Amino acid sequence: MFRKLRSAREALAAGRLIVVDHGRHVVDDLQKLEVDETTYWSLLPRLIDAVLATGPAQCYAGRYPADRVLKHPRFNKLEMWAFKTSLPEFQFLIYFKFCLKEPPITKELQYCHVDCHPDKEQG
Amino acid sequence: MSTATQTKNRVKSPLTPQVPDFCPACDAVDHPFRPVRRKVQQEFRGETLEVEAPAMSCGHCGFVILAPGNLDALRLATADAYRQRHGLLTSEQIVSRRASMGMSQRDFADHVGVGVASLQRWENGLVVQDKGSDLLIRERTKHTLFASVNVKGRVCWPEAQVTMVRVFASHSAADNHAIEEFIRQGSFRQMSSAALHRRIADVETFATRSIPRHSELKPAVAHRWDCDELCSSSVSYG
Numbered sequence: 001m002f003r004k005l006r007s008a009r010e011a012l013a014a015g016r017l018i019v020v021d022h023g024r025h026v027v028d029d030l031q032k033l034e035v036d037e038t039t040y041w042s043l044l045p046r047l048i049d050a051v052l053a054t055g056p057a058q059c060y061a062g063r064y065p066a067d068r069v070l071k072h073p074r075f076n077k078l079e080m081w082a083f084k085t086s087l088p089e090f091q092f093l094i095y096f097k098f099c100l101k102e103p104p105i106t107k108e109l110q111y112c113h114v115d116c117h118p119d120k121e122q123g
Numbered sequence: 124m125s126t127a128t129q130t131k132n133r134v135k136s137p138l139t140p141q142v143p144d145f146c147p148a149c150d151a152v153d154h155p156f157r158p159v160r161r162k163v164q165q166e167f168r169g170e171t172l173e174v175e176a177p178a179m180s181c182g183h184c185g186f187v188i189l190a191p192g193n194l195d196a197l198r199l200a201t202a203d204a205y206r207q208r209h210g211l212l213t214s215e216q217i218v219s220r221r222a223s224m225g226m227s228q229r230d231f232a233d234h235v236g237v238g239v240a241s242l243q244r245w246e247n248g249l250v251v252q253d254k255g256s257d258l259l260i261r262e263r264t265k266h267t268l269f270a271s272v273n274v275k276g277r278v279c280w281p282e283a284q285v286t287m288v289r290v291f292a293s294h295s296a297a298d299n300h301a302i303e304e305f306i307r308q309g310s311f312r313q314m315s316s317a318a319l320h321r322r323i324a325d326v327e328t329f330a331t332r333s334i335p336r337h338s339e340l341k342p343a344v345a346h347r348w349d350c351d352e353l354c355s356s357s358v359s360y361g
Contacts, residue, residue: 012138018147019140019189026194027201028167031250037194041138101147110143 001056004081005048007100011111012045018101019113020069029117033090043087043116047096050085059083061095061119069099078112084119093119140189142179148186155181156188163187165201168251172208174200199248211257214248220264221246235263 011017019026030040051059062082069078082097096116100109145152156179165172176197179190189197203213212220221231228246232239237256244250252260 015138015141016143017138017140018143020147023189023194023197024164025166026189027165027198030194030198031167031202034244034250036249037139037198040194041140044138103143103145103147103152104150105145105152110147112147113140 001060001081002052004100005052005056007109008081008098008111009045009048009052011100011109012048014108016108016110017041017044017113018110020099023113025115025117026113029115032117033094040116043094044096044098044111044113046087047083047085047094047116050087051083054085056083059085062097080114082115090118095119139192140194142188142190146181146183146186147188149181149184151181151183155183156190157182158190159187161187163197165197165204167201167205170205170208172201172204174204176200195248202248202251205251209254211252211254212260214246217242217252217260218246220260224264235260 026040030037033040033043035043060082061084062080066079066081069080078099078101080097080099082095084093084095086093094116095118097114099112099114101112102109142156144154146155149155159178159180160175161178161180162173162175163178165174174197177190177193178187179193180187199214203215205211206213221228224231224234226234228242229239232242235242236259241250241252241256245252245256
């Protein structure tokens with residue numbers, strides 16, 4: 001799990017971020033977090049840093065084994081990694097989920113954004 | 124300048140979604156994504172909305188991704204689709220109502236009784252107002268949309284007062300809405316004198332047809348209402 005998170009962090013640091021399926025929930029997530037677009041994307045690396053600092057096992061919010069992308073059969077059933085953690089400016093836990101996609105040529109992993117919103121269990 | 128200082132001074136561009144040179148769905152590697160406008164589904168406040176927004180689509184398999192700079196357009200389109208479904212004012216309509224009263228955001232927020240930060244978020248589409256706030260905006264702006272009507276039953280348009288036209292409270296919401304839409308079509312501040320007078324004539328005709336009771340207005344009330352006075356008073360217009 002550490003390795004996945006570090007890969008995700010590296011992908012974000014290099015700007016390799018894509019949003020799958022036109023971000024079906026992304027507008028709702030923005031509203032719930034009450035942030036603008038720039039702030040929203042900048043949360044992602046900070047959330048990963050927070051998870052790495054706290055410990056991925058404590059923050060893991062997915063299942064064992066990890067769920068896979070099933071809505072898009074062509075998406076190779078990638079594993080989705082879900083975590084929840086806190087950031088100082090928010091009064092609630094934030095849940096975020098992503099998968100990592102390896103391109104056929106460059107092999108540089110892409111961060112595929114799935115979710116980032118207030119934790120529903122807590123809310 | 125030292126390397127350390129150069130590194131420190133380097134401005135890092137904000138993180139945004141990128142258009143990859145491959146398709147994550149079909150693995151095509153020849154920069155397959157092209158800009159398109161697509162009807163896409165958005166889950167918003169527990170409802171599924173279909174909105175048209177800019178997107179990037181794979182030329183091989185049609186897989187759609189969100190591209191840099193598209194989120195603002197998607198957010199506004201989704202928020203307005205939700206507002207229309209629920210009969211709420213759109214961002215544009217809120218701005219228009221405020222502009223018709225010639226108020227700054229701070230003044231308008233005070234007038235409506237909400238925080239200026241909330242008003243800013245509603246106007247830029249960041250947040251959709253709740254039903255209560257929407258009703259509050261309608262209530263506090265319904266009297267102050269259009270020009271006053273004088274005692275002889277003619278719409279009074281002294282050029283100095285032309286920025287504000289008023290509909291009085293004794294008419295139905297549907298009438299008010301119709302007149303509001305009619306007058307909103309023109310931007311009076313930017314009109315030439317001749318165009319302004321033509322527009323005044325049009326509004327007179329429309330208002331005479333739509334406001335049968337305008338001749339019953341009392342002169343003291345009809346002339347230059349103050350917005351607050353109108354909203355807080357219980358003057359009977361007939």
